[in-house]
Amino acid sequence: MRTYLVAVVxxxxxxxxxxxxxxxALSQIAESxxxxxxxxxxLVGSSAGSIExxxxxxxxxxxxxALDLPMSFLADDARPDRGAVSIADFSLLLMRVExxxxxxxxxxxxxxxxxxxxxxxxxxxxxDLAPSVRLSGAGAIDLTRRYLEFASRLVPExxxx
Amino acid sequence: xxxxxxxxxxxxxxxxxLALFLAPVWSESFDWNAAVVIESSxxxxxxxxxxxxxxxxxxxxxxxxxxxxxxxxxxxxxxxTVFRSSAxxxxxxxxxxxxVGLELALSAIVLQSPSGYGGDGFAFLPGPSGVRIVRxxxxxxxxxxxxxxxxELLVDPTGLVxxxxxxxAGFALRYPRLYVSLGAGGTGLVxxxxxxxxxxxxxxxxxxxxxTSLAPSRLIALARVEYSGVLENDLGVFAAYYDARAxxxxxxxxxxxxxxxxxxxGPITHRSSVVLQGRSSADSAALxxxxxxxLTLARPRLRLTVGGLYGxxxxxxxxxxxxxxxxxxxxxxxxxxxxxxxxxxxxxPGPFVAERLSPSVRGGIFLSPDRYATxxxxxxxxxxxxxxxxxxxxxxxxxxxxxxxxxxxxxPYGRMQGRLEL
Numbered sequence: 001m002r003t004y005l006v007a008v009v010x011x012x013x014x015x016x017x018x019x020x021x022x023x024x025a026l027s028q029i030a031e032s033x034x035x036x037x038x039x040x041x042x043l044v045g046s047s048a049g050s051i052e053x054x055x056x057x058x059x060x061x062x063x064x065x066a067l068d069l070p071m072s073f074l075a076d077d078a079r080p081d082r083g084a085v086s087i088a089d090f091s092l093l094l095m096r097v098e099x100x101x102x103x104x105x106x107x108x109x110x111x112x113x114x115x116x117x118x119x120x121x122x123x124x125x126x127x128d129l130a131p132s133v134r135l136s137g138a139g140a141i142d143l144t145r146r147y148l149e150f151a152s153r154l155v156p157e158x159x160x161x
Numbered sequence: 162x163x164x165x166x167x168x169x170x171x172x173x174x175x176x177x178x179l180a181l182f183l184a185p186v187w188s189e190s191f192d193w194n195a196a197v198v199i200e201s202s203x204x205x206x207x208x209x210x211x212x213x214x215x216x217x218x219x220x221x222x223x224x225x226x227x228x229x230x231x232x233x234x235x236x237x238x239x240x241x242t243v244f245r246s247s248a249x250x251x252x253x254x255x256x257x258x259x260x261v262g263l264e265l266a267l268s269a270i271v272l273q274s275p276s277g278y279g280g281d282g283f284a285f286l287p288g289p290s291g292v293r294i295v296r297x298x299x300x301x302x303x304x305x306x307x308x309x310x311x312x313e314l315l316v317d318p319t320g321l322v323x324x325x326x327x328x329x330a331g332f333a334l335r336y337p338r339l340y341v342s343l344g345a346g347g348t349g350l351v352x353x354x355x356x357x358x359x360x361x362x363x364x365x366x367x368x369x370x371x372x373t374s375l376a377p378s379r380l381i382a383l384a385r386v387e388y389s390g391v392l393e394n395d396l397g398v399f400a401a402y403y404d405a406r407a408x409x410x411x412x413x414x415x416x417x418x419x420x421x422x423x424x425x426x427g428p429i430t431h432r433s434s435v436v437l438q439g440r441s442s443a444d445s446a447a448l449x450x451x452x453x454x455x456l457t458l459a460r461p462r463l464r465l466t467v468g469g470l471y472g473x474x475x476x477x478x479x480x481x482x483x484x485x486x487x488x489x490x491x492x493x494x495x496x497x498x499x500x501x502x503x504x505x506x507x508x509x510p511g512p513f514v515a516e517r518l519s520p521s522v523r524g525g526i527f528l529s530p531d532r533y534a535t536x537x538x539x540x541x542x543x544x545x546x547x548x549x550x551x552x553x554x555x556x557x558x559x560x561x562x563x564x565x566x567x568x569x570x571x572x573p574y575g576r577m578q579g580r581l582e583l
Contacts, residue, residue: 121582130255131194133192
């Protein structure tokens with residue numbers, strides 16, 4: 001959350017152009033009926049400070065390629081469901097970009113489902129959402145906010161820092 | 162004449178179920194979900210003085226359950242160790258289109274105990290499963306209507322009278338602050354040991370019958386209406402009906418209850434309920450009243466709970482109260498709600514150590530005017546200390562120890578339990 005605020009404050013005060021780009025991208029995501037992998041990568045990467053300010057949505061995937069991203073976010077146009085991100089995939093992306101302790105099952109088998117179950121258990125994901133539900137842009141923004149707020153509340157020892 | 166092949170009803174039904182399951186998979190709006198809970202526990206109890214207790218009198222949440230006593234055999238109820246493990250799995254598949262959805266749910270439980278469970282070391286049993294049709298128009302502001310057909314858990318809002326798995330049908334409507342549900346089902350296909358179908362006292366001879374693991378065949382109907390946000394309280398009323406006439410008994414029972422749950426003022430909250438019971442074979446009604454008042458302090462972090470419970474016994478004005486599901490007015494040896502006055506006190510400080518360590522102490526005093534072979538009024542008490550440690554967010558270890566004292570003597574016990582959730 002702190003990183004997120006620093007990024008936003010920095011954008012607001014030091015670069016009106018970058019802020020305009022950021023606002024335009026965020027607005028585009030918020031209006032999306034279902035968030036795409038590129039939008040998800042940009043949203044999480046820019047919120048967590050993992051990509052530089054000014055990076056466009058189309059370039060976010062390349063900038064985050066160094067991270068160990070979930071398979072569903074890698075370039076693979078052959079995937080039949082390419083173009084929509086499920087809550088489970090988005091959960092794994094969040095936990096990969098901004099790490100928190102993931103519990104027993106996530107530690108044994110990190111996957112979209114174990115990440116989703118962990119975030120549901122700690123209250124970040126509402127209990128009535130199935131892991132396969134496609135996220136809307138607004139839903140993804142809200143989930144990112146809830147996740148970063150939760151991560152910021154964890155005491156340093158619990159985060160292994 | 163053309164030779165026509167007649168399709169059997171069983172095959173038609175199997176094809177229909179298969180089509181129902183496969184239809185969501187072909188749909189673009191297919192959703193799925195799954196969950197697994199693994200629990201394992203080891204209990205050590207001294208049952209030497211508990212020999213006079215009828216096994217059927219023990220409730221489901223008590224440490225010393227009927228199977229524990231049965232596993233001790235005729236040799237007597239000596240010090241014993243009981244190991245139990247269970248894995249509960251749930252899976253659901255849902256097909257949704259704007260405003261309406263069809264959900265198929267399956268759940269099962271696998272039980273294992275070296276000392277035996279219902280006569281076997283292993284048990285594999287279906288839990289809540291069936292078909293659910295869900296309607297949630299966008300104009301309902303998040304509200305939804307669900308109609309279900311299959312096996313569901315019927316639970317009354319007080320948690321004191323009905324908590325029973327049944328095969329049947331029902332519906333539930335949730336509108337922002339209103340919840341209405343109606344469900345009815347039979348218990349004849351439910352495993353009585355795994356799902357603790359003790360039912361009313363007159364059914365407990367059936368429960369004790371070791372020739373079958375199925376529960377007595379009874380009909381249970383439950384209606385609930387709840388509304389939240391009235392003077393910072395959730396209010397609920399319910400009505401339940403229990404019918405044993407299908408099994409040949411000339412009797413039925415009905416219940417009407419009221420629940421208030423919420424703030425009293427400041428850091429004090431309460432949960433209070435009153436339930437009235439009537440029976441077709443008795444002129445008088447029975448009464449159960451219970452209330453827990455909780456004080457929650459932020460500094461020091463402490464939760465203090467004081468509770469009282471009264472269940473009417475046979476008297477001039479009232480008859481003995483009987484809950485439909487087994488009562489658990491006690492942690493060590495559960496006492497039926499009828500003929501009972503209970504006063505309890507619980508203290509839970511913390512949690513400590515990065516929110517992971519949760520200790521608690523609780524105890525209670527029981528006054529039962531007419532129980533067991535003596536026929537005399539007796540006073541009993543139990544005290545329990547427990548500590549839970551959350552090793553990981555999905556792995557919790559709990560240790561507890563306690564003792565109960567009654568005219569039958571002392572019953573000490575200890576239990577370790579691990580719970581892992583996916």
